[in-house]
Amino acid sequence: MERYNIKNIEKKWQDYWSKKKTNAVEVDKDKKKFYCLEMFPYPSGKIHMGHVRNYTIGDVLARYKKLKGFNVLHPMGWDSFGLPAENAARENNLHPKEWTKKNIETMKKQLKSLGLSIDWDREISTCDPEYYKHQQEFFLELYEKNLVYKKDTYVNWDPAEQTVLANEQVINGRGWRSGVMVERKKLSQWFFNIKKFSQNLLDELEKLKNWPEKVKLMQKNWIGKSYGCEINFKIFEENKFDKIKVFTTRPDTIFGASFIALSVDHPIAKNFERNKNFLAFKSECSKMGTTEEALANAEKIGFNTDLFAIHPLDKKIKLPIYIANFVLMDYGTGAIFGCPAHDQRDLDFAYKYKLKVLPVVRPKNIEVDKFTIKNEAFTEDGILFNSNFLDNLTVNQAIQKIINVITEKKLGNQKITFRLKDWGVSRQRYWGCPIPIVYNNKGDAIPIKKKDLPVLLPEDVDLNVKGNPLEKHTTWKYTTLSSGEKVIRETDTLDTFVDSSWYFVRFCSPKNEKYGYKLSDIKYWMPVDQYIGGVEHAILHLLYSRFFMRALAFNNKQFNYIEPFKSLFTQGMVCHETYKNEKNQWLYPNEVEKNSDGNLVTKKDKKRVVLGSPEAMSKSRKNIVDPEEMINIYGADSIRWFMLSDSPPERDVQWSLEGVSAAHKFIQKLWKLNSEILNKNKENSPFKSEDIELKKAVNKTIYNVTKNLDNFQYNVVVANIHEIYNLFYDHVINNKTSNNTLKNEWEKVTMLLMPLAPHLACECYEKINKKFYWPKYDPKLLDEENCIIVVQVDGRKRGTLEMPKNSKEAKIIEKSKEIDNVIKHIESSSIIKNIYIKNKLVNFITKK
């Protein structure tokens, strides 16, 4: 028998696919399209198991849809701008461009070795000027549409490195490289106006029927719509300051207000910039750290302005005005009224500064005189009191009434607020897409003319300077417009999330030079029919992509593809056991082995190894396995098979050598059985009941595999294949079936293998030499003539009965009562009721 030589065979088919361009596609209006996309990788060096899983899942779908006759677009590219390239450049003295190029070459080769059905002619790379020049053009278009603007915001500033840090570069409030305390520094930066689409982004979420509910909920919470009202408070020292507008979702608690709090960045706070105490307070606030967690746990502190606001509904009440660290300028109006009895933060603040705590809502079942506020604010529903005309109303009734009153008296208005913030896209980095803006000597921003694009990223930079290398690159930074005007370039580059917000559009016309896309191409291919990736991108990447489509479609009569991803699938992570040595240091899996007692020891010096819980594979825990090494040992089909076999795709899977070796054995078994069946002679022997049994089983398998592929239940597909293999094996070993039936039916099984193990399937199918197809099942054959009826007594199974389908109820009851074990359980009691479910079950209810 021929041995299945993995290396040669897998190489052979990969070369064949590549040479014949079997995966290259073009627009074909006569065919139904299917756009299958997996999130494109960052070229960090080598592929990891997470990639293997992601791309295997996508490839199964792409190949399956192709067999079903769809025109399948299945492209791949590189998210190739980003910080790691700059860090690697410094460490290895290699230019980011070279480092990136090298990594792409390696990873492309690795992806090809997985046997993915990618149309490599459509490969794109976001750091390629051919890609980012279109992005710069889009930026200018958004600028024209007023969807881009500049404003001052805070960044993490590392004073030692003289550079801006990303949030993940701040560890315990210190710069990751310098170890120096990070400061909050104000910089003028570019923003995309994503808030403009808040309501639409929220509304359209509901229409995304094939998105996981979890992801939709996360986006919904992120957008964070809340209903409330704005109320104007006049300031007692009226001549000095304007009124204060506050936002609240609990206007019903207005009579419990005891202070006003403003954000440090509130316009009124600016008037205290010369006050030493205020400056001290402000610097205290900026030292508190920039991470959200640090902010949330920080103590509530305030600065007393000695100003007072007048209660809008009772002029006798004067409320002290504080500037407080817990009020955010970029939510609501940057000002609140504090009602300590019904808000925990306000209560903490009130106790610290000895402010009044007046409860105005009591729980329904507690009387007014028995209700007091101690250390916990009462935030639930209840009945209003101490509240003038709101007394005795419920919270919701009171909210309605107070909004009406405030509106009538022109003291404020109903207001809907979103938590979603505008998208800051400026990055003070080298390795990113240059922002196509220059500044004249007055500091005005001037957009570059479209005909002058692209603004190329200079290659001769010194990455070892402190701060942003572009800012130090004087010959690039200072330039002259075609008009002769001397200008300074914007030295910020775009957030890499911008690159990935439209790459799926570019895949439709990857070589179109004139513009980012060709209209006829996207009209055919968009939207992405199935998008597959990790749940870690549930919010930002997906929301930004949804925004970008809206921004492109805004004021654009031709482009109306609002939702980019019709269906979304989020796959689980790849986990592995963790190992530590006696010194509590992590060990790689290939440093560990089992000794003869079955205990884990180090390979090197046979020292004890402590086994830890399985965790998501990560370099820091060293619980990683190199896909390339695994493919070399077991072959791509085995790796793919294992990735699909154990857990459902949406759940985490645990990598194990036992698992992958089992997959490998099964691939070999399939090949062996295939050879045996193909080597059998053709013969026309009579059709026996075993032939029918096999035919029916294959038919059922086609039905199940098709159904389970449609539902992403790939682990069950694997089980279906195992089952049908086991049946074939039994038939072959025991010579149960005629050779013709074996051959005919096996052919269909090899087609079912194609999406999962394409190399093996092609090799098996090669000798049959017919066109690939997706086998159809015969619904008539699914119907069994007989069915097995479960016989229960008092809800407990006491036997089964095989009967022709649709037998008469009376007949089944009669036969059921003849089963020995049933007789045993009914003879000492009387039957008071029969339950009969057609073709399924009989249940006798007895009474002693």
Place this chain on the structure above:
RNA sequence: GCCCUCGUGGUGAAAUCGGUAGACACAAAGGACUUAAAAUCCUUGCCCAUUAGGGAGUGCCAGUUCGAGUCUGGCCGAGGGCACCA
């Protein structure tokens, strides 16, 4: 703190509409083959029983139902998201 999801053998998991729980695998134990090992194949799988069979059983406690892994309420546990959002 708020919101969401999930709890099924030693392990990963199956289980249309409420209708035979544990398909399919991994691991383990026993056996066959073998000089031996590997590989391969077979059997077993919680409790009682020699077998036939019976019992318990899908995190825990209740409920609905002839019948609950599946539906309802409460509790416990694990994971994830958000986090001064007024």
